[in-house]
Every structure is written in structure tokens, then in C-alpha cells.
Amino acid sequence: MNNRKIKKVVIAGGGTAGWMAAASLAKLLGKTLDITLIESDDIPTVGVGEATIPTLITLHQLLKINEKEFLAAVQGTFKLGISFENWRDVNQDYIHSFGWTGKDCWAAGFQHFWKKGLDLGISEEFGKYCPEWAAAKANKFAVLSREGLNYAYHIDAGLYAKFLRKMAEEHGAQRQEGKIKRVNLNADDGYIESLLLESGQVIDGDLFIDCTGFRGLLIEQALHVGYDDWSHWLPCDGAIAVQTESLGEPIPYTRSIAHGAGWQWRIPLQERVGNGLVFSSKFWSDDQAIDCLTKNIEGKPLNDPRVIKFKTGQRRKHWHKNCVAMGLSSGFIEPLESTSIHLIQRAIVRLMQMFPYDGIRQPDVEEFNAQMKFESDNIRDFIILHYHVTDRSDTEFWRHCRNMEVPESLTHRIELFKQTGRVFKVPTELFGENSWIQVMLGQGLMPEQYHPIVNMMSDAELKDFLVGIRSQVDRTVAQLPSHADFIRHFAPTMARD
Numbered sequence: 001m002n003n004r005k006i007k008k009v010v011i012a013g014g015g016t017a018g019w020m021a022a023a024s025l026a027k028l029l030g031k032t033l034d035i036t037l038i039e040s041d042d043i044p045t046v047g048v049g050e051a052t053i054p055t056l057i058t059l060h061q062l063l064k065i066n067e068k069e070f071l072a073a074v075q076g077t078f079k080l081g082i083s084f085e086n087w088r089d090v091n092q093d094y095i096h097s098f099g100w101t102g103k104d105c106w107a108a109g110f111q112h113f114w115k116k117g118l119d120l121g122i123s124e125e126f127g128k129y130c131p132e133w134a135a136a137k138a139n140k141f142a143v144l145s146r147e148g149l150n151y152a153y154h155i156d157a158g159l160y161a162k163f164l165r166k167m168a169e170e171h172g173a174q175r176q177e178g179k180i181k182r183v184n185l186n187a188d189d190g191y192i193e194s195l196l197l198e199s200g201q202v203i204d205g206d207l208f209i210d211c212t213g214f215r216g217l218l219i220e221q222a223l224h225v226g227y228d229d230w231s232h233w234l235p236c237d238g239a240i241a242v243q244t245e246s247l248g249e250p251i252p253y254t255r256s257i258a259h260g261a262g263w264q265w266r267i268p269l270q271e272r273v274g275n276g277l278v279f280s281s282k283f284w285s286d287d288q289a290i291d292c293l294t295k296n297i298e299g300k301p302l303n304d305p306r307v308i309k310f311k312t313g314q315r316r317k318h319w320h321k322n323c324v325a326m327g328l329s330s331g332f333i334e335p336l337e338s339t340s341i342h343l344i345q346r347a348i349v350r351l352m353q354m355f356p357y358d359g360i361r362q363p364d365v366e367e368f369n370a371q372m373k374f375e376s377d378n379i380r381d382f383i384i385l386h387y388h389v390t391d392r393s394d395t396e397f398w399r400h401c402r403n404m405e406v407p408e409s410l411t412h413r414i415e416l417f418k419q420t421g422r423v424f425k426v427p428t429e430l431f432g433e434n435s436w437i438q439v440m441l442g443q444g445l446m447p448e449q450y451h452p453i454v455n456m457m458s459d460a461e462l463k464d465f466l467v468g469i470r471s472q473v474d475r476t477v478a479q480l481p482s483h484a485d486f487i488r489h490f491a492p493t494m495a496r497d
Contacts, residue, residue, distance in 0.1 A: 079253060082096050095440065099130045108421075
């Protein structure tokens with residue numbers, strides 16, 4: 001236990017993670033804290049995290065962010081899910097949507113009713129019973145007041161950091177320009193005392209938040225917490241990013257297009273498109289990855305392709321002594337399901353819930369680390385699922401993914417669904433039952449049986465049940481405007497066009 005009261009918080013690094021932390025702490029706890037963020041204009045941020053998931057809306061509600069102002073400021077569009085193309089096999093696609101599919105009963109999920117209907121030849125594609133899936137396919141969207149669509153955003157990460165910086169500074173956070181030269185540790189307990197900048201200025205603090213990216217300048221280079229490497233399960237270790245001009249109206253979903261040794265993202269913003277390719281250097285060189293991406297983008301490139309190297313995994317401790325790692329400094333799973341910003345958010349909220357005003361207590365630190373590890377491990381398993389459960393065998397990369405050993409926790413989920421059709425969400429994990437079901441079905445994993453409670457319905461009743469759900473979905477989607485038209489009405493930036 002350290003009895004030193006926490007009055008001064010120092011955030012090392014800006015970007016999305018740094019300014020999310022600064023804005024949240026300043027607005028929600030700022031009256032009791034002195035908050036300083038150190039960043040250098042000479043150090044570029046990764047800044048390609050342009051897709052989010054619905055949990056971001058919860059943080060925005062806490063911060064009382066006006067959705068229209070936010071969307072206009074970040075040139076944002078709406079996101080109803082992710083289209084996975086060529087993942088199950090070449091020329092086979094599916095959508096992982098954010099909504100709930102069909103209707104469950106107390107004993108069995110909707111997938112059991114759907115599976116019997118499929119056996120009888122009366123079920124349609126699984127996604128057609130989900131409003132978000134149907135709206136995405138129809139390129140429609142609206143923010144509905146009651147029981148509306150579940151959605152997230154596509155954003156310009158650089159503009160989002162600027163938006164959050166303005167909020168943070170309005171609530172008292174101070175920005176300090178400069179590069180960190182040295183981390184000064186207390187000789188007795190190993191806690192961080194201060195950061196020495198290249199200018200010679202010393203920034204002291206009581207609690208330090210490491211947002212220095214992959215380097216982990218505080219959490220790893222100074223405190224040496226160690227890193228759990230997941231590259232044997234997640235073989236991709238590089239990304240190429242490039243922005244292009246928009247050729248058409250933005251669609252309300254992210255595209256994830258699998259290639260021979262990785263996958264390509266396509267994220268539509270209001271005034272441009274974010275593109276990138278995640279790949280494995282064991283199977284492709286940088287030049288091969290760049291060639292694949294440049295041959296598969298649409299529209300004029302707005303910048304030269306940028307190569308980003310990473311190692312999937314997480315720090316063995318997210319919080320150690322008086323340092324909390326957030327963002328890339330805490331680990332990196334990979335951007336396949338847009339979880340990076342979510343994990344930043346979870347670290348911020350957990351820190352605020354456990355904030356050590358009267359001194360750092362080890363039980364808080366251990367609980368924080370246990371919760372972050374649990375959530376990261378479950379997200380890791382969900383991402384591995386996309387690679388491992390596949391019919392693709394056309395390249396060495398995909399044969400490797402099909403045949404690799406996976407964590408026992410994932411093996412259990414796969415076998416449970418395959419043999420029984422059942423999926424159970426573990427409390428506090430991010431992805432719910434419907435997400436696991438959509439991806440497992442989409443990747444070609446079909447349950448061998450359905451729950452016998454479904455047989456309480458006659459075949460005619462089951463058909464009426466399925467038709468009724470589909471009709472309700474169709475009515476919901478029919479009343480929606482196009483995604484682009486809604487943004488023009490909702491966000492000022494597209495209204496100028």
C-alpha cells in the first residue's frame with residue numbers, strides 16, 4: 001500500500017488514448033485533480049482506429065457529448081456492423097451486426113428455432129431476422145427514439161483526439177509540449193516520481209497514465225512488467241494504412257475483406273475512406289502487402305501507404321505501482337472487431353471507479369488487472385475464432401490458421417456450439433451471445449442439433465413465428481431513410497455538399 005494521496009495525474013502521450021483519458025478525468029473528476037498531458041508534435045500517433053463499437057456511446061453519455069456536434073467534428077458516419085468477405089471461403093460473405101437476432105425463450109436462444117426451421121426448409125438467412133443486419137444490407141439508417149437500432153461510429157481518429165482535447169482543456173487539463181527523455185523512479189519503492197523532458201523540464205505527479213503507444217515508455221521500459229505474446233494465435237503483425245477519396249455515398253458498416261495472408265479494412269467517413277491491410281510478415285513481405293492493398297482500393301489515394309508494425313498480446317500488468325497503461329501501451333489484439341477504443345474506454349472507467357484518492361491499495365491494482373486481463377482474453381478468443389474456423393485452404397496462411405492450436409477457452413466455446421447450439425455469455429465480457437452466434441455461423445460452424453423445447457411448437461407455428469419476426473424487421477427497415485440522407489440531415493459537414 002502507498003498512502004500518498006493522488007492529487008496530480010500525468011498522462012504520457014496524446015492521441016486517442018491520451019485525450020480520452022484526459023477528457024474523462026477532467027470532466028468527471030477534474031475538480032479534485034490536477035491533470036497534465038504530455039505530448040510532442042514531433043511524434044506521430046498511429047491514428048488509424050477509425051471504427052468503433054456501440055459501447056462508445058455509453059462513455060459519450062457519461063461525458064454528455066452532443067451526438068450531432070461530435071459526428072460533425074469527426075466527419076463521422078454510422079456503423080451497424082462489419083461485413084466479413086472471403087473469410088469463410090473465397091466469395092462467401094456474412095455480416096456481424098450489432099443488433100439482436102430473432103426472439104429467445106427462457107430455455108433456448110433464437111438459433112435453436114432457426115436451426116429447426118432450416119432443417120424444415122422454412123428458415124431464411126440468419127441475419128434477415130435482425131433489424132441492424134437488414135438496415136446495413138439496405139444502406140439505411142436513422143437514430144430511432146424508442147428501441148432503436150444498435151449502432152456505433154466510423155470516425156477520423158485525429159479529429160476525435162482534437163475534439164476530446166478541447167473538452168479536456170475546457171475542464172482544466174493542461175497540455176505540455178515535449179518529448180520524454182527519462183522516467184524518474186523512487187529509489188525506495190520503485191514508484192514513478194517524475195518525467196524528465198528533453199527541454200530539461202521535470203513533470204512530477206502522483207499517478208501516471210501511459211499512453212505512449214507500442215513503446216510502453218513507462219509501463220514497460222521503466223517498470224518492466226513483461227508482455228504476453230499472442231502471435232502464435234494471432235499471426236498478423238503488420239498493417240498498411242492509406243486514405244482515399246470517396247467515390248460514392250458512405251455505407252453504414254465496415255468492410256473486412258480477407259486476402260491471401262491477411263485482411264483489408266474499408267471504413268467510410270463523410271469526406272474520405274480509410275483503408276488498410278493487416279497481414280502476417282511470415283507469409284507476406286511489406287512490398288507484397290502494399291501491392292495487395294493498392295490493387296484493391298477504390299478512389300484516389302490521399303497519402304502514401306504507411307507501414308505499422310505490431311505484436312499481438314497484452315502487458316502482464318495493466319496497472320503497476322502508480323502507473324496505468326492505456327491504449328497500445330497496454331497491449332494490442334488487432335483491429336478486426338474494432339475493440340481498441342473500447343479497451344481504452346474500459347480502462348478509463350475502471351480507473352475512475354477504483355480511483356485511489358487516498359493512496360494506491362494493492363487489492364485495487366490486482367482487481368483492475370484481473371478485470372482487464374479477463375476482458376482482453378475473451379476478446380482475443382473472439383478474434384481467433386474468425387481465423388481458425390474457416391473453410392479456406394487456398395493459401396499457406398489460411399492452412400496455418402485452420403490447423404493451429406487455439407486456447408482451451410475457445411475450443412470449449414466452439415465445441416459447445418457445434419454439438420449443442422448453445423452459447424453462454426460470461427458476465428462482463430464484451431461480445432454477447434448473438435455476436436458469437438453470427439460469427440460462428442458466418443464462418444461455417446453449424447450446430448448438430450437444436451434444443452428440444454423448440455418442438456413445443458408445431459411446424460406451422462414455427463413458420464408463423466419466423467415469418468412474424470421477419471415481417472417486423474422489414475417494417476422497421478422500410479421506414480428508415482438512406483444512411484447518407486440521414487447524415488446530411490443530422491450532421492452539418494455533409495449538409496454542405
